[in-house]
Amino acid sequence: MxxxxxxxxxxxxxxxxxxxxxxxxxxxxxxxxxxxxxxxxxxxxxxxxxxxxxxxxxxxxxxxxxxxxxxxxxxxxxxPLQRSEIYPDDLVTIQKYQGKTNESWTRLCLNVTNAHVTTKGPRRTVLDPMCGRGTTLNTALLLGYNAVGVDIDKRDFEAYELFIKTWLRSHRLKHTIATSHRGTRLDLETACDKDAFTAGNTQKITYLRTDTTALDGFVPKASVDLIVTDTPYGVLHGSHAGRDLSRGPLELLDAALPGWLRTLKTGGAVGLSYNRHVAPTDDLAQLLDGHGLQVVVRDTFRHRVDASIDRDLMVGVRAGRN
Structure with missing residues (x-):
């Protein structure tokens, strides 16, 4: 040591x-x-x-x-640094828009949640069920994961599609990308270089434009290793929750978690970034417990974003059978 x-x-x-x-x-x-x-x-x-x-x-x-x-x-x-990044970091830094989550915080949430995952396999898959313009998806890609994103907002879907296509072309990365004719699903497969792509050592991103509370039939059962997302903060970020502003974040999570958890493997983990002003920690922990998750991280990463956002991270793990 x-x-x-x-x-x-x-x-x-x-x-x-x-x-x-x-x-x-x-x-x-x-x-x-x-x-x-x-x-x-x-x-x-x-x-x-x-x-x-x-x-x-x-x-x-x-x-x-x-x-x-x-x-x-x-x-x-x-x-000498031994980085796990396999793509240029402008994949996560180049996008600038109002309401974007700090990419360092996104990476922290991924790192901490992943530390509690015990699933096996050659490459982990991340689900962000309220992904907006894809900061979590891009960070997951940067770190070598597969990723699935869900958001109902057409503008965010189209903004992500435009960005990722432009970024892949500008970096001359070999890839395949397809969008459904109705503009509700994007499927991407790429690799860090031509040899890796030819050898099949690729990563996949899927972006689904649908309601996060109705994932059955869209994301296969027990197919993801970790779920990481920004829950509605009650301000600008409140629009990233399936756009149902009549429901508070806890009510929305209560409705969405059953579908999310059906996608999670045994040994998987859920990391939720949340605003303590609108989702009190004890209430959120009780909600996760009620859905069969054991809370392993709470009251550890609290920090101020602005006067209206008192942000923290909660992580719950899933044990038992799928």
């Missing part, structure tokens, strides 16, 4: 940047299962922990990791 310090990447979002070191320390504890602390050296924030050399890929893949150092006395020895 050695002492490592992870330099926290700067963020253009000043509010999130203030909390990023603390959030990444909590992420480290979830992903590696070891204590982590925030350390300042010469006024610069690092996340520190004791870990093995085999943990370098996990440290490199933390949501805000800019560089990794081995800490020896007063010296920092740079350690």
């Amino acid at each position: 050695s002492d490592y310090l992870v330099l926290v990447s700067p963020s253009a979002n000043r509010v999130y940047a203030a909390d990023a070191p603390r959030l990444m320390a909590a992420e480290t504890e979830q992903v590696l299962g070891v204590p982590a602390t925030v350390t300042e050296l010469a006024g610069v924030a690092y996340v520190g922990c004791a870990a093995a050399a085999a943990d370098i890929p996990a440290l490199s893949g933390l949501s805000g990791a800019l560089a990794v150092f081995e800490h020896e006395g007063d010296l920092l020895r740079p350690i």
Whole structure:
């Protein structure tokens, strides 16, 4: 075991940047299962922990990791990053629009939820059942996962279709992509290079334009390993919930979870980013418990987004039989 310090990447979002070191320390504890602390050296924030050399890929893949150092006395020895990204990171950074979830937070949610998944298989599949313009889908693709997204909004579906087609062409990646004639389903298959595509080492993304509370017949049973999504925040994000604004987030989740959970494998996990102002933590935990999920992460990643959004992450795991 050695002492490592992870330099926290700067963020253009000043509010999130203030909390990023603390959030990444909590992420480290979830992903590696070891204590982590925030350390300042010469006024610069690092996340520190004791870990093995085999943990370098996990440290490199933390949501805000800019560089990794081995800490020896007063010296920092740079350690080459071992990234899991297989595509250029502009896949998740280039899109800019009002209401976009911070891509660092999306990656943290994926990392923490994935840390609690015990399913087996060569490549995991992520479901975002309220995916909007696809930040989770693109982050999953970047990290080597398959992904399924669901959203009923036609504008978001079309915006994602335009973006991903343009991005694939601009990076000259071999791919197949098809949209149904009614514009309700997009299927993408691609790979990080031509050789991988030819060998069948590909990733798939499916985007379904449908009601998230009615997934039966759209997403196969027990086909996804983790579900990660932004629940309605009660403000701008409230429109990403199947567009039924007459229901609060807890009522919507209560209606949607049975369908979501039918898609989840045994050993899978659900990670929900939520606004504590409109979905109190105890109520959300009780709701997940009532749907057969064991809550394993709560009250750990709380941070302020703005005056109306007090954001946190809750993770529940599914045990037993599908």
